[in-house]
Amino acid sequence: MFDTDELVINMGPQHPATHGVLRVVLKLDGEKVVDADVVIGYLHRGIEKLSENRDWTQIVLLTDRMDYVAAATNNLGYCETVEKLMSLEVPRRARYIRTILAELQRLASHLVWLGSHAMDIGAVTVFLYGLRERELVLDLFEEYCGARLTYNAMRIGGLPLDIPSGWDKKVLAYCDIQDEKIAEYETLLTQNRIWLERTRKVGVIPGPEAVSIGLSGPPLRASGVRRDVRKDEPYAAYEEFDFDIPLGTNGDTYDRYLVRVEEFRQSTRIIRQAIEGLPEGPIVGKVPRLIKPPAGETYHANESPKGEIGYFIASDGRSTSPYRLRVRPPSFCNLQALRRLVKGHLVADVIALIGTIDIVLGEVDR
Amino acid sequence: MAQAIAFYTLSALILGFAVLVITARSSVHSVLFLVVDFLFVAALYVLLGAQFVAIIQVIVYAGGIVVLYLFVVMLVNLKRPPEAHRDKRRLARLGAALAVVVLVEIVAIAFYGYVGPSPVEAAPGALATGNVEQVGMMLYTDYLVPFEVASMLLLVAMVGAIVLTRRNL
Amino acid sequence: MIDLLVIPLIKIVFVLTGVLITVMYLVLLERKVQAWVQSRLGPMRVGPHGVLQPVADVLKLFVKEDITPVRVDVWVYTAAPIIVLVPALIAFAVIPFGGEVHLFGKTISLRIADINVGLLYITAVASIGVYGIILAGWSSNSKYPLLAGLRSSAQLISYEVAVTLTLVSVILTAGTLSMVGIVEAQAASRVWFAFVQPLALVIYVIAGLAETNRSPFDLPEAEQELVGGFHTEYSGMRFALFFLAEYTNMIIVSAVATTLFFGGWLRPFPNVAWLWWLDYVPSWIWFTVKTFLVLYLFLWIRATLPRYRYDQLMRIGWKVLIPLALANIVVTGIVKVLL
Numbered sequence: 001m002f003d004t005d006e007l008v009i010n011m012g013p014q015h016p017a018t019h020g021v022l023r024v025v026l027k028l029d030g031e032k033v034v035d036a037d038v039v040i041g042y043l044h045r046g047i048e049k050l051s052e053n054r055d056w057t058q059i060v061l062l063t064d065r066m067d068y069v070a071a072a073t074n075n076l077g078y079c080e081t082v083e084k085l086m087s088l089e090v091p092r093r094a095r096y097i098r099t100i101l102a103e104l105q106r107l108a109s110h111l112v113w114l115g116s117h118a119m120d121i122g123a124v125t126v127f128l129y130g131l132r133e134r135e136l137v138l139d140l141f142e143e144y145c146g147a148r149l150t151y152n153a154m155r156i157g158g159l160p161l162d163i164p165s166g167w168d169k170k171v172l173a174y175c176d177i178q179d180e181k182i183a184e185y186e187t188l189l190t191q192n193r194i195w196l197e198r199t200r201k202v203g204v205i206p207g208p209e210a211v212s213i214g215l216s217g218p219p220l221r222a223s224g225v226r227r228d229v230r231k232d233e234p235y236a237a238y239e240e241f242d243f244d245i246p247l248g249t250n251g252d253t254y255d256r257y258l259v260r261v262e263e264f265r266q267s268t269r270i271i272r273q274a275i276e277g278l279p280e281g282p283i284v285g286k287v288p289r290l291i292k293p294p295a296g297e298t299y300h301a302n303e304s305p306k307g308e309i310g311y312f313i314a315s316d317g318r319s320t321s322p323y324r325l326r327v328r329p330p331s332f333c334n335l336q337a338l339r340r341l342v343k344g345h346l347v348a349d350v351i352a353l354i355g356t357i358d359i360v361l362g363e364v365d366r
Numbered sequence: 367m368a369q370a371i372a373f374y375t376l377s378a379l380i381l382g383f384a385v386l387v388i389t390a391r392s393s394v395h396s397v398l399f400l401v402v403d404f405l406f407v408a409a410l411y412v413l414l415g416a417q418f419v420a421i422i423q424v425i426v427y428a429g430g431i432v433v434l435y436l437f438v439v440m441l442v443n444l445k446r447p448p449e450a451h452r453d454k455r456r457l458a459r460l461g462a463a464l465a466v467v468v469l470v471e472i473v474a475i476a477f478y479g480y481v482g483p484s485p486v487e488a489a490p491g492a493l494a495t496g497n498v499e500q501v502g503m504m505l506y507t508d509y510l511v512p513f514e515v516a517s518m519l520l521l522v523a524m525v526g527a528i529v530l531t532r533r534n535l
Numbered sequence: 536m537i538d539l540l541v542i543p544l545i546k547i548v549f550v551l552t553g554v555l556i557t558v559m560y561l562v563l564l565e566r567k568v569q570a571w572v573q574s575r576l577g578p579m580r581v582g583p584h585g586v587l588q589p590v591a592d593v594l595k596l597f598v599k600e601d602i603t604p605v606r607v608d609v610w611v612y613t614a615a616p617i618i619v620l621v622p623a624l625i626a627f628a629v630i631p632f633g634g635e636v637h638l639f640g641k642t643i644s645l646r647i648a649d650i651n652v653g654l655l656y657i658t659a660v661a662s663i664g665v666y667g668i669i670l671a672g673w674s675s676n677s678k679y680p681l682l683a684g685l686r687s688s689a690q691l692i693s694y695e696v697a698v699t700l701t702l703v704s705v706i707l708t709a710g711t712l713s714m715v716g717i718v719e720a721q722a723a724s725r726v727w728f729a730f731v732q733p734l735a736l737v738i739y740v741i742a743g744l745a746e747t748n749r750s751p752f753d754l755p756e757a758e759q760e761l762v763g764g765f766h767t768e769y770s771g772m773r774f775a776l777f778f779l780a781e782y783t784n785m786i787i788v789s790a791v792a793t794t795l796f797f798g799g800w801l802r803p804f805p806n807v808a809w810l811w812w813l814d815y816v817p818s819w820i821w822f823t824v825k826t827f828l829v830l831y832l833f834l835w836i837r838a839t840l841p842r843y844r845y846d847q848l849m850r851i852g853w854k855v856l857i858p859l860a861l862a863n864i865v866v867t868g869i870v871k872v873l874l
Contacts, residue, residue, distance in 0.1 A: 031846070122751060122842030128573035194751055194841045348754060348844045394611065394673060401666065421655040425699075429662025433669065433692060437685060440673050498652070498712060 006034060011350070013042050019116060019354065020361030024338070026350065033350060036342045038335060043365040051325040056082060056156060056291040059325065064150035066327065067363040070109040072101045072141075073304040075154040080235055081300035081311040082156045085293040093281040094158035095237040100171065100274045101144070101153055102236060102302075103267045107178060108137040109305035110260050110267075117257070117355035118189060121198050126185055133181050136174050143167060156291055158284030168275045175268040182264045190261070199253040203341040203353045206251055213340065214333045217307025218263065219357060222248030222255040229303035241273045253356040260358075263305075292320065306330040306358050327366060331359040372413055380406045393439045397432060404428040418498045546647045550627050558782045559589035565834050572838040599771035604676065607768070611674040616769070616776035619667030622660040623783035629653040630790045631715050633800040633819035645800070645819055646715065653714040654706065657791060658699055661746070664784070665691050668765050671777070675768035684765030686845060687748060687755035693852040694745040694752075700860035701735040701742065704867045705795045708732055718799035725805055729796040734863050736796045738856050740832070743788040745852060747781060750837040754845050789829035790822075797825045 012023040021042035027035040047066060051059045063074040076098055083090060090098075115130030138148045143164055145153045153159070189195045205215070210223040220227055228245045230238040246262035248255030295317030301310040307330025314324040334357045341353045383403040390396040404427050411420035505513050563578065563585065570577030578585030603612065633645030650656060665688045672684015706712055708731055709720040721727055729736050745752040756764035766777045793799060800818035804810050843851070 118841065122753075123840065124569075125573050125838050128575060132574055188839065189841075192841065194843055197847055198841060198844060346844060346846060392608070394608070394670075398611070398666075398670075405663075417650070417652050418655070421652050421659050424659035425655065425662050429659060429665065430692065433662075433665055433688070436666070436669055440669070440681065440685070 009347075013039075019359060020364075022354070022359070022361055022364075024350065024354075026342075026347065028347065031346045033342045033345055033347065036339050036350070038338055040332075040335070040361070040364050043361045045366065047366045048325050048327065052321055052323070055320050056293070056322065059322070060154060060156075061150075061152050063327075064152055065362060066329065066366055067109075067304060067306065067309070067331070067360045068149060069112050069360050070105040070305050071149065071151045072105045072153045073109075073302060073309065075151065076102055076236065077300065077302040077304070077309050077311050079154040079156050080302065081298060081313050082291070082293060084300050085296060085298045085313055085315060086156075086291070088157050088285055088287060090158055090285050091282045092237070092279050094283045094285070096274050096278050097159055097163060097283065098154065099236045099238060099241070100271055101141075101151075103271045103274070104137055104140060104171070106267045106305045107264060108134050110264055111137070113260060113305075113355075113358045114185060117352070117358075120351045120355045121195070123188060123192075123195070126188055129181065129185060133178060136177065140167070140171060140174060143170070155284065155287075157287035158282070162283050168278065171271060172275055175271055179265065179268055182261065186261060190258070196254065198349075198352060199257060199356075201250075202253045202345065202349050203356060204250060204252045205337060205341065209340075210251065210337075213337045215307070215337055216333060217303070217305070217330050217358075218256055218259045219251075219307070219334055219337065221245065222259045223251030224249055229301050229308050233301065235300070235302060237274065238270075240277070241270050243270050243273075253352060256356045290320070292317070297324075301328070304330055306360065306363070307334055309363075327363075329363040329366065331357075331361075331363040335359050335364055369413065373410075376406055376410050376413065380410070394436070397436050397439055400435075401428050401432050404432065416497060418501055542641075542643060543647060546643075547628075550632075550647060551624065554624065554627055554783060554786065555779075557786060558779055559593065561782050561786065561830065562592070562778070563588050564830075565837070568831065568834045569838045572835070593775075596772050596775040601772065602770050604768050606676045608674045608676070611670050613773075615667050615671035615674055616773045616780070617667070618670060619664055619780040620776050620783070622664040622667075623780045623787060626657050626660045626787045627790075629656050629714050630787070631718060631794060631799055632822050633817065636817075644715075649713060649715045651716075652712045654702055654712050654717070654791075654795075657787065658695070658702065661698075661784075661787075662692070662695060664780070665695075667780070671769065672765035675765075677768060680765050680767045683755055683767070687765055690748070690752065690755060690845075690848060690852070691746060693849060694742045694856070697738060697742040697852055697856040697860055698746060700857065700864060701732075701739045702795070704732055704735045704860070704863045707864065707867045707871055714794050714799075717795055718801065721798045722801055722805075727796060727798040727801075732796070732863070732867070734859065736792070738860050738863070739792060739796070740829075742852070742856055743792065744833065744836065745848065747784045747788055747833075749785065749833055751840045751842045752848050753837075754842055754848065785830060785833055786826065789826045789833070792829050793822060793825040797829075799825075 007028045009026045009028060010023065011026060013021040015022075023039040023042070025037040025039065026033050027037075045065070047062050051062055054062065060075050060078060063078045064071040066074050082088075111130040111134040115127035118124075118126035118130075141151060141153070142148050144167060145151050145161060205213070205219070205223050207224040210220050211225055215223070216227070224247055226245060226247060229235070230243075231245060243266045244262075246259045246266065248259050293313075293315040295315055297312065297314035299310055299312045301308050303309075308328070309330050310328035312324070312326040312328070313322050316323045338353060338357060341357075342350050345353070380403055383399045383406065386399040387396050387403065390399060404423060408420040408423040408428070411417070411423060566588075567577040567585070578588040581587045581591045603609065628647045629650060631644075631646040631649070635642050635644045637643075668684050668688045668691065670684075672680045672682070672687070675681070675684075705717065705728055708728055709717040711717060711720065717728075724731075744750070748756055756766070766774055769777060798821075800822040802810075802813045802816065802818075802821055804813070
């Protein structure tokens with residue numbers, strides 16, 4: 001009877017809830033979102049191109065700045081790809097420590113995710129609690145390598161530094177605190193009726209569709225697809241540890257929340273096993289003085305907190321920089337799902353959905 | 367004496383704002399003057415000793431109905447159709463006719479319709495209990511049928527509004 | 536003459552000053568309470584433990600530039616914050632802060648006015664406050680504040696119905712509309728209405744949170760919403776008035792809850808003999824303590840709970856609270872007739 005127009009609303013790039021410089025152009029029909037156009041590129045720094053002019057070792061610094069919330073994972077992925085290309089053997093102790101660092105990163109990243117996701121939905125206290133625990137992780141990293149955000153913590157063939165004395169005890173103490181605190185966060189959110197109403201049935205993606213969109217990581221596992229690079233193509237020292245992969249059933253925001261919360265517990269489990277079984281030995285393998293991988297190309301994936309981060313490196317065997325470095329960032333591929341997720345939802349859900357995919361714009365834009 | 371001053375002041379204000387309602391340029395201003403008008407009418411009710419009706423006037427009329435007027439005025443773009451400007455004399459004649467009809471009605475009420483005691487003598491128990499009881503009793507005994515009819519009217523209005531605005535029924 | 540004019544004037548001055556200072560410090564209290572819940576400290580710099588922070592805030596707001604956007608409707612734009620603040624302040628006219636005190640040979644009752652439709656007066660005044668929000672949104676001449684203002688006021692008028700219905704059950708229990716009368720009814724029955732009407736109390740607190748646009752019902756003004764709410768285009772002192780009005784409304788809701796459900800200025804445990812010494816605590820102290828406890832509950836809820844989406848908010852108001860309040864009235868009526 002009445003004619004209504006569609007309203008076009010622009011969110012971002014400066015917006016308190018888009019986790020960085022993301023722009024989403026929403027087409028609304030009343031309160032319902034009809035379409036969403038995601039515009040990225042505001043944080044593009046040309047990392048892939050820059051790396052074509054850097055030494056193989058210098059590139060580790062660049063990878064820090066992609067997923068800046070979980071920098072050590074980026075470093076690890078790159079180093080392992082080059083090691084794969086050069087067929088280098090990494091000593092066992094180095095692999096164990098790398099696993100510990102990667103899992104600590106997973107905890108730190110998930111803490112930021114939990115805090116900002118909860119804060120977007122209104123529970124501001126969880127953000128402060130999450131950051132309080134993240135401070136402990138950052139202190140551990142600072143003790144290890146001197147930096148709090150961009151670690152440069154891996155080298156091709158191993159690690160730059162051995163762990164300081166007493167560090168392993170501190171890590172174990174942190175794991176105890178973290179296990180306690182995750183129970184505390186759960187009392188605030190998991191059974192909270194308002195939380196359930198805001199996250200259940202919001203942004204449902206069934207398993208097959210998740211696979212066809214190209215999701216990875218917790219969003220994929222929450223849709224019921226059992227895929228974790230740590231189990232399927234183990235790297236570092238993951239095959240020596242015993243851990244579970246949490247799976248969801250419905251593929252809605254609540255399941256993604258539950259999957260990541262359970263990953264907290266699994267990470268502390270892995271870290272404890274790693275610390276207890278930490279072998280002695282060198283921390284760097286037999287690496288030539290000048291790193292020059294043979295000609296060829298390879299792809300290697302890691303399980304970063306956000307999903308599957310993959311590195312494709314092509315080397316021409318002659319120069320001291322890669323011919324081509326291409327990163328498969330999990331946030332970029334997961335962000336593609338946003339357009340599909342928000343259709344039919346209300347405007348207030350868009351914020352929750354951006355939070356549930358867990359993106360870092362540094363990774364999306366590189 | 368004080369009552370007379372109050373009455374004449376209030377009446378002057380009510381009439382003044384009523385004139386502003388119809389002469390305001392913007393519809394929103396018009397509605398706002400209407401609200402102020404209703405508040406003064408509520409004051410008039412208090413002067414008559416009917417505090418309950420005064421408060422109800424504010425809650426229901428000024429605080430509910432006119433809010434809805436305001437919503438409508440703000441959301442719907444009221445544009446006068448171009449034809450209305452062409453024939454000003456037709457509008458003026460229509461307005462004059464309506465004004466004459468209303469004037470005749472008022473005069474008729476003033477001369478033939480005014481019965482009943484003067485307000486000061488009404489309901490001596492009113493001030494003590496705040497006349498909620500009086501209103502309640504009358505509403506449910508003497509005026510029960512009009513009360514039920516009014517509620518049916520409200521129900522029909524609600525259903526009508528929902529039917530009109532739902533896109534898929 | 537003195538009784539009719541001077542004493543009420545003095546009371547008004549007291550109450551207004553008291554309310555405005557309380558509102559300033561309520562803002563500080565909210566920041567502090569939120570901070571403590573979040574394991575941090577809150578304002579600490581201005582004055583010992585940040586106690587002078589409200590003074591700093593007020594000074595800042597006074598010296599801020601008064602920006603009026605170009606194409607707004609100036610009269611309405613200026614009037615909107617006033618229309619929101621004034622009803623919030625005048626509602627204090629019927630709130631009983633205490634019993635009676637004897638000063639200078641006169642018996643002064645600790646309330647500005649005791650009108651026999653006191654409770655309805657507060658409802659009436661609250662429904663006028665809605666205009667300020669609508670007009671603020673409209674006069675900003677921008678479609679987002681307009682829509683946000685309309686949504687905010689739709690939320691307010693929906694929950695007004697729920698609040699009024701719970702007030703009706705309390706009126707039924709007390710038998711009077713006057714605020715003082717309700718407290719005296721609680722004194723006479725020696726039991727606070729919180730125990731007689733627990734459902735009404737719960738509904739009132741939830742609806743009160745929604746009426747004052749507080750968490751978990753504050754979506755219309757949350758920063759994460761796409762628009763900044765109806766006060767997007769306001770800055771400086773005008774914005775401060777909106778802020779003041781919101782906190783004043785919170786105090787009114789708490790004060791009414793205290794009067795209706797928690798015995799107003801009466802001391803707790805009137806039946807317990809060995810607590811006789813509580814009689815010596817002045818009545819207005821009891822009132823203040825109780826009001827602050829309810830306010831603390833509001834602050835606590837804000838720090839803890841996530842917020843509802845707008846459609847869920849409206850659904851709760853219309854489909855849950857109003858039927859429950861109606862059922863409560865029916866049950867109260869039946870019980871009153873049978874007893």
